[in-house]
Amino acid sequence: MLTHPALGFGLGLRVDHYDAILAERPAIDWFEVLTENYLVPGGKPLDYLTRFRERYPLAMHGVSMSIGSSAPLDRDYLRQVKALAARIEPLWISDHLCWTGIAGRNTHDLLPLPYTEEALAHVVERVRTVQDILGRRILLENVSSYVAFRDSRLSEWEFLSEIAVRADCLILLDVNNIYVSAVNHEFQPLEYLHAIPVDRVQQIHLAGHENRGDYLIDTHDHPVPDPVWELYAAAVRRFGAVPTMIERDDHIPPLAELCAELTHARALCARTLAGEGVPRVPLLQPAAAEAL
Amino acid sequence: MTRLAGVQGDFQDYLLRGTAAVEAHVVGTARVPVATRLGVYGGAYRARLAEALQANFPALAKLLDSADFGTLASRYVNMHDSSFFSIRYYGHELPQFLSHDPDYTDAPVLAELARWEWTMTGAFDAADATPLTHAALARFSPREWAQLRFSWHPSAARLGLVWNVPQLWQALTDETERPAATVNREPLQWLLWRQGLTTYFRSLPATEARALDAARDGWPFGELCALLCDELGETQAPIQAALLLRGWIDAGLIVGAA
Numbered sequence: 366m367l368t369h370p371a372l373g374f375g376l377g378l379r380v381d382h383y384d385a386i387l388a389e390r391p392a393i394d395w396f397e398v399l400t401e402n403y404l405v406p407g408g409k410p411l412d413y414l415t416r417f418r419e420r421y422p423l424a425m426h427g428v429s430m431s432i433g434s435s436a437p438l439d440r441d442y443l444r445q446v447k448a449l450a451a452r453i454e455p456l457w458i459s460d461h462l463c464w465t466g467i468a469g470r471n472t473h474d475l476l477p478l479p480y481t482e483e484a485l486a487h488v489v490e491r492v493r494t495v496q497d498i499l500g501r502r503i504l505l506e507n508v509s510s511y512v513a514f515r516d517s518r519l520s521e522w523e524f525l526s527e528i529a530v531r532a533d534c535l536i537l538l539d540v541n542n543i544y545v546s547a548v549n550h551e552f553q554p555l556e557y558l559h560a561i562p563v564d565r566v567q568q569i570h571l572a573g574h575e576n577r578g579d580y581l582i583d584t585h586d587h588p589v590p591d592p593v594w595e596l597y598a599a600a601v602r603r604f605g606a607v608p609t610m611i612e613r614d615d616h617i618p619p620l621a622e623l624c625a626e627l628t629h630a631r632a633l634c635a636r637t638l639a640g641e642g643v644p645r646v647p648l649l650q651p652a653a654a655e656a657l
Numbered sequence: 658m659t660r661l662a663g664v665q666g667d668f669q670d671y672l673l674r675g676t677a678a679v680e681a682h683v684v685g686t687a688r689v690p691v692a693t694r695l696g697v698y699g700g701a702y703r704a705r706l707a708e709a710l711q712a713n714f715p716a717l718a719k720l721l722d723s724a725d726f727g728t729l730a731s732r733y734v735n736m737h738d739s740s741f742f743s744i745r746y747y748g749h750e751l752p753q754f755l756s757h758d759p760d761y762t763d764a765p766v767l768a769e770l771a772r773w774e775w776t777m778t779g780a781f782d783a784a785d786a787t788p789l790t791h792a793a794l795a796r797f798s799p800r801e802w803a804q805l806r807f808s809w810h811p812s813a814a815r816l817g818l819v820w821n822v823p824q825l826w827q828a829l830t831d832e833t834e835r836p837a838a839t840v841n842r843e844p845l846q847w848l849l850w851r852q853g854l855t856t857y858f859r860s861l862p863a864t865e866a867r868a869l870d871a872a873r874d875g876w877p878f879g880e881l882c883a884l885l886c887d888e889l890g891e892t893q894a895p896i897q898a899a900l901l902l903r904g905w906i907d908a909g910l911i912v913g914a915a
Contacts, residue, residue, distance in 0.1 A: 401743040406811065407785035409854050429742040435662035442742045467665050471739045472672050473705050473747075474698060476665075479682070484661050511697040512683045514664060549694075551686060579689050582697065 372422065372456065374627050374634075375610035383413055385620040390420065393627065395456060397610055400427035404445045411452075418453045424568065425450060426537075429471065430460035430495065432505065433478040433488050436467040443498050450499065456608075457567060459504035459537045462488070462525055479514035480524040485531075492532035504567050505529070506537035509545040509574075509583030521546065522560040529565040536561065538607075539570035540600055541593045545581040554596050558603055569609040571597060571630060586615035588626060594633060601637040609634065671695060672702045673738055706734045709747045714774045716829040717767065732758070745782075749775065766820040766838045773822045776814050777858075780851045783812035788852070788909035794902075797914065803879030807872055807905075808913035812851035815861070815869060817844035823858060852909035864888050868901055878902075 373394030378386075386393075396417060403414050417423060429442055450458060463475040478484045496502055507525055519527070529536050538561060547554040573587030589597075589611065600607070611626055658666070667679040685691035707730035711718045718726045733754055739747045752775060755761045755768035788810065797805060821839045828835040846866035849858040861869065867888070868881055876884070878898070885901075886894040905911050 401745070404743055405745065405782035408782040408812075408851060410782055411785075412854055435659060435665050439742060464665060466739075467662070467669055469740050470669060470673065471741060472669065472702055473709070473739060473744050474672075474702055476668060476698070479661065479664055481660070483659060487659075487661060511689075512691075512694045514682050515684050516660060516664065516682065549689065551688075579693070580697075 372608040374631050375424070375608065376623055376627060377426075377610060377612045377614070378417060378423075379613070379617055381617045382620045382623075387416060387420075389620070391620060391624050393421065393624065395422040395424060395608070395610075397424045397426045397612075398453075398455075400425045400446060400449065400458070400460075401429055403449055404442075414453060422456050423453055425453070425455040425458045426506075427458070427460040428473075428475065429465060431463070431465040431471075432460060432491050432495065433462065433464040433484065434467055435464075435487070436469075438491060438494060440498070443495060447499050450501075457504055457535070458499060458501065459506055459568065461508050462505045462528065463508045475508040477508060477510035477512060477514075478524070480517040480519040480521060482518065485519070485524060485527055488528050489532040492528065492534050496532070496534065502534050504535040504537040506539050506570065507542050507546075508539075509542040509549075509581075511549055511580065511582075513550055520552070520557075520560075522557040526560060526562055526565070530562065534565075535567040536565045537568045537570060538566050538600065538604070539572070540597050541570065541572040541574055541589070541612075542583060544593050544596055545574050545583045549580045555599060558596070558599055561603075563604055566604045566607050569597070569600060569604070569607050570612050571609060572612040584615060585612050589630075594629075597630070598633055598637045601634050606634060606638060668698075672699060675699070703731070703734055705744070706739065706747060707731065709744045710734075710751065713745070713748045713778060714751060714771055716774055716826045717770050719829045720767070720770060720825070729755075729761075732760070751775070766822065766825070769818050769820045769822045770825060772816065773818070773826055776816055776849055777826075777856060780812040780814060780849050780856045783810075783851060786810050786912040789906060789911045789914055791903075791906055794906065794914060803877060803882075805878040805914050806875050807878075807911045808915075809873050810850055810852075810910050810912050812849075812856070813873070813910055814849045815866065815873075816847045816849065818847055819844050823847060823860075848910075850908065850910055857908070864897070865901055868898075869905075872905075 375395040375397055376393050378396040378398045398414065403410050405411065427446060431439070446458065461475045463477060465474065465476060466472045492503065492505070505528065507521065525536065528534065543554050543557050547557065571589045571593060572585045573589055575582045575584040575587065609630055611623060611630065613623060664682050667682060670676040671679040679695065680691055683691050683695060685694055707727065710730045710733060711726065721729060733751060737750055741747060752768050752772035755771050761767055819840055821836060821841070824836050825838060846861040846863065847858055848861050848869065849856065864885065868884060871884055872881055882894055882898045885897050889897055
């Protein structure tokens with residue numbers, strides 16, 4: 366069912382690391398590129414992209430598909446995504462299970478959806494249309510969220526799983542986002558993980574977050590913290606050696622630091638698969654959440 | 658309107674206009690109330706667009722101190738929603754905003770610097786095109802030359818500037834000693850373009866600026882020569898026309914002739 370099983374460990378490609386990657390050719394299995402950064406007419410961004418593609422497999426990760434918006438799909442955007450995919454032949458194309466704006470506006474944020482049957486049917490239909498236009502299955506990523514809607518009748522994991530199955534798309538499981546949302550909405554992250562269909566998870570994101578005391582913010586500006594590593598180990602136990610990468614979008618450290626973090630992910634995955642020395646404690650006790 | 662559209666409309670109105678209708682759709686907890694939860698999104702929206710302005714106008718952000726740039730960004734964000742799928746294009750109306758907003762009209766150098774930065778960014782990622790070579794141009798026969806029209810590299814742009822904005826921009830970008838902002842007696846014409854992956858700019862003598870505008874408007878070479886003849890006289894015009902064309906070709910500005 367998966368199109369690219371077991372590709373190994375990747376990093377999010379960031380401008381700060383362009384020259385270091387080209388000079389050092391680090392042993393990173395693949396990179397994830399931010400689609401919108403390369404939807405420009407020409408010049409350096411596309412030239413760099415071509416050079417990276419000559420050296421590494423690339424996955425495309427977008428933020429503007431707005432798959433959950435009640436506004437019509439932006440077909441011009443999708444046409445450009447398809448053209449970029451034809452140019453770099455990505456491993457896969459992903460975006461987020463969210464909406465970003467309506468009425469011709471873009472908030473440039475990954476806004477959560479009410480988990481209703483209405484929203485579910487709406488997203489499923491749109492995923493099918495997008496997959497028809499792009500000529501391939503897409504991956505949808507779970508986002509961090511800070512609000513829950515009164516209308517919601519499903520859990521987030523039920524909503525995500527149902528979309529993947531009904532629309533026949535794949536899942537990019539962001540382990541940090543599960544943890545952030547679990548703290549913010551007081552659910553058990555393991556319950557989320559164990560509800561996701563194993564054969565739909567094509568990629569895993571790891572990242573850090575910021576603790577605001579009563580809640581967490583998905584900032585991507587810290588190293589991956591221990592609770593997210595623990596949840597990652599639980600994800601490896603359930604989903605196996607899914608292609609995994611680390612996202613860092615702010616306070617970007619030297620490349621070597623991220624490579625070291627990726628080495629930790631590699632080792633943790635291997636130890637987990639071998640059944641060695643991996644914590645199996647419940648991840649988020651209600652008491653622990655209260656203590657935040 | 659569907660239920661989903663209603664929720665999204667109220668949510669977006671909260672982000673863009675600060676309206677409260679969305680509160681009826683959201684549930685909070687004892688630990689984190691609704692206002693705090695919505696505030697995460699409200700704050701992030703404004704911060705993200707302000708960051709985009711800073712990224713798209715880095716020299717302007719340096720020229721103003723962070724408090725003044727923060728005020729400018731906040732006022733601009735209040736009045737300008739984004740309609741772009743990429744945040745790279747947010748801020749396209751900032752030069753115009755600075756030209757017309759009463760708080761900034763007494764510092765017109767700011768609007769010119771913003772226009773300069775936006776044009777530079779446009780040249781940076783404009784479409785690629787293969788420059789025409791001297792050899793390709795030499796293949797046209799002498800009788801074809803009078804009717805020859807040129808097509809230009811997509812990055813090429815001309816700006817008329819009253820202030821010494823390119824010098825200010827260079828100093829701000831290189832973080833060298835910044836010259837005082839000064840006014841030219843007449844607007845000075847500047848050409849910005851990209852050759853290969855490098856963005857260039859240079860000032861244009863008035864005659865070249867007129868010839869370049871005419872050539873970019875599609876005037877054939879014969880009419881460009883006539884324009885130069887009117888300005889420089891019959892003796893100078895042919896030499897000047899040849900020199901201009903050679904310079905444009907050398908700079909990779911011309912990508913086609915027909």
